[in-house]
Amino acid sequence: MTASLNARDITLAYGDTRIISNLSLAVPDKSFTIIIGPNACGKSTLLRGFARLLRPSTGTVLLDGADLHSLKPKEAARKLGLLPQSSIAPDGITVADLVGRGRFPHQNALRTWSRDDERAVAEAMDATGTTELSSRLVDELSGGQRQRVWVAMALAQRTGHLLLDEPTTFLDIAHQIDLMELFADLHREGTTLVAVLHDLNHAARYATHLVAMRDGAIVAQGDPRDVITEQLVEAVYDLPCRVITDPVSGTPLVLPLGRRAK
Amino acid sequence: MSIDERSVESTVESTVESTVDFGRRHWRIDTARVSTLIPVRSVLVCAALVVVIIVAGLASMTIGAYDVNFAAVLGAVFDPSSDPDVRQVVLEWRLPRVLFAVLCGAALALAGGIFQSLTRNPLGSPDIIGFGVGAQFGVTLMMIVFELNTYMFKAIGALVGGLFTALLVYALANSKTMSSFRLIIVGIGVSAGLGSLTSWILISVSLEKAMMAATWGAGSIASLGFDQLLPAAIVFAVVLVGSLPLNRTLPVLEMGDDAATALGISPGRTRLAAMVFGVALVALVTAAAGPISFIALAAPQISQRLTRSNTPMGTAPVMLTGAALVVVSDAVAQLVGVPVGVVTVSVGGLYLAWLLAAQYARRA
Structure with a gap:
């Protein structure tokens, strides 16, 4: 198993507050890696470290053998994309314009819109089913449509690695599944995905590599079928539960016991 | 397809x-x-603006104590063999004023576009967040206290004053959150403070000095000639070239720091460059002509609506809109016999009232 994206002994901190100490994680190439864990376990912070949004105070994040944080920003942006948790769609921007902004790292002062840009944007909109929305204003779209447009922007960037920060938050169940299926398609087509997710059952169903975190450290990682156990869920979330096999996908399904069922 | x-x-x-x-x-x-x-659409808008600038510019050259009609102005500009007296009036006295109007309008509008894009707020222009007043304070200090009255010294005063104010506003507004609303409120406070400091300097010096500063302080381009135009134009050209990359990076930064970083932009560095170039654009105008308000506020918004753009930052149409606004304001100022700054303040005041009302309505 090769891992062109990996963190070696990284410490991530906001000011003096250490969130993660000496953590190492190798993201298997072509995997759909999903990081789970309770609130404040450091999973989003870890993703920020991978996304160049937070520079490790010690250790390095390597991408293709080079220190990610010392690459030129545009060069890094051609290799590694991010779907941030919250982005701002400028007033009056159309879907095509927003998706087109994903091409920024491939452009320069003289080449602001090449045939490659055109093709990448058309394909990104096609893959996300947003082609029909192309000339619509982003402000006018529903939450589900808008998130698809942001995904299209990240796809137009054409990176081998794509990081997803809680991509399904604020969406209803149908749109969540819709989006997870889209990510699964991307994974099948060869993109390495790293996502932070809250929904354990979605994580178990879609991940090829599952990482469970608590208190800034990795508790377990591997195939979801091996990782998700009643003991692990209790150890990570302090949540008593039953784990059964999902009759639809054959992956583990977590059923919280709650107080009443004890 | x-x-x-x-x-x-x-x-x-x-x-x-x-x-x-x-x-x-x-x-x-x-x-x-x-x-x-x-x-x-942008190309058509730019072409129309160029026509407005040329027509209004030529028309404003007919106005003044010495009567010159439109045909004579055209003759003076394009025909070297026309009446030398008319040529002197038009080319040496009135043409520099019109060219100054173009330059001031373009520079202020671009500064406005930069700051409005940076703050993601149509109110985030240097007039409102205090950098204009800061530049004015710097020039007043240079002119009155240090008695250095050449363009370059005034420009340095304006630049230092503007940058110092920018730092002060950012420090007070706590740049970590970059909440544009906070920035604007703090900016208004800092402007008021610097405005009263300027007044204090003016009432504590001799009458002639105060008069000289007051004439400059009304925002006038009427008395400016080619010898003031040249240094201002050179500084403008340098700053403009330096700020060209912002045309592509600022709209991306409008999507938030995380998205911009993911697309290969360094938010901190881009913000710093935008601030320095934006303040420099305001400073180079303030040093030459005094404060010409509301162009930076209004031009980017007008241009954005005309071109139906998704960002207030668009170098060519924004600059042309600003230039057209100042050239037309200058023509009106010549007709009425007041400094151009007075005209832009009057028209701009109404615009600001409307903008505030519209923003308030949207939030409520």
């Missing part, structure tokens, strides 16, 4: 249809080194 095979080969072509539907028409330039899409 397919691309014509031939179109890939051609150098400049007009395409109504491309594989991506942006909801507007473009002209495509596609050569080995240069490839871009130019919105047809």
